[in-house]
Amino acid sequence: MTAWSEYSTGERVKILRGTEMTQAALAEAAGVSVALVQKVEQGGSVKVASLIKLADALGTDVGVLLGQQAPRRAMRRAERTALRAISLAVHDSALVSHAPDAEPGTLADLQKANAAVWAAYWSGDYPNLGALVPALITEARAFTDAHDGRLAEQGSAILAEGYEVAACVANILGKRDLAYAAVAHAMRAADSSGDELLSANLAALLAWVYLRDGRTERAVKVAEDAAVSIAPSFADASPARLSVFGNLMLRAAVSASRRDDRIRATDFLSQAHAAAARVGKDGNLYQTAFGPTSASTQAVGIHLAFGNIGQALDLIENTRLPADMPKAAKSRYMLDVALAWCEARQWDKAADTLLDVCSEAPEWVRHQELAGQVAQRLGDGSTAKLRKITQLLGVPLLPR
Known part of the structure; x- marks a missing residue:
């Protein structure tokens, strides 16, 4: 297979343009002439400023066009564009000390927008999230800046979830640096919300980023530490706390299994099953999708990691997925x-x-x-x- 760096700049532009976009459409989107696009694709030399315009129109970075970094395999143009929009929203929020000029809506409007973002995420609609996530971050920041007290805390919680989805999408699409940055923003917003369960649940997200980044020991530690900090007690064993705790235990168990640590993986999985049994039914509190079913489905992957094929097949045979999963x-x-x-x-x-x-x-x-x-x-x-x-x-x- 030809390495991305072995293609010419023109070939890279043509590959990224694909069959979904004509040369004329690329020229219009980039604000350049069709002749310039043709020149690039035919191997001609153009100014870096023109390459930057082409990269923006293609939803990527100029380094990709120059062969300095490769686009993620199988990522389509709409997904690259969405990722670019999410990246700008996350990084701009670190550079601007206040929300851009935007009329803050009502809390109900913000909650509705947040629900739409999560619905798109759980359905795998990444291109649409390129519009929804930046809008949610902007609106949540405007709402938070316009209020104080409890309303500001509620706005901060939704802002944290906006960054959370940004991190999830970045992690799935292979943009690890963006995922780490979005998690950091999410954690700061969660701290302002005063919701300890939201903060703990973001630790599960960070552990997932570590896991995909190959930093399995860090993943185990982050998940385990957060679980200990919000462990359910007889005084507080609400479904929400049990769900966040159980989700953290599953994340720790999966991460430990990737390190071939059977003892810790088995212990974490046992605690997750116990939490799921206390919850009693499947749910999606704090977007954990946690319950008896998720404990069983995650156990299948853990058994496979340890080569316990028979146990994995037995679990598959006895697991029934809920219609609303x-x-x-x-x-x-x-x-x-x-x-x-x-x-x-x-x-x-x-x-x-x-x-x-x-x-x-x-x-x-x-x-x-x-x-x-x-x-x-x-x-x-x-x-x-x-x-x-x-x-x-x-x-x-x-x-x-």
């Missing part, structure tokens, strides 16, 4: 199911499961490394199914 959470579990079938050499079952995920969550699945790993192992299954999976994932895959 968020699409992203359901899809992540189904990738583990596909992997389990691969480990059991049930190739057709693995292919059918992966094909279902690709069909139901096409935008989400293309950014999941596990999907590619499963697909690469389907060489003994149906070639037709593998070809369709390849098309849906949007990446070249070869049968083993």
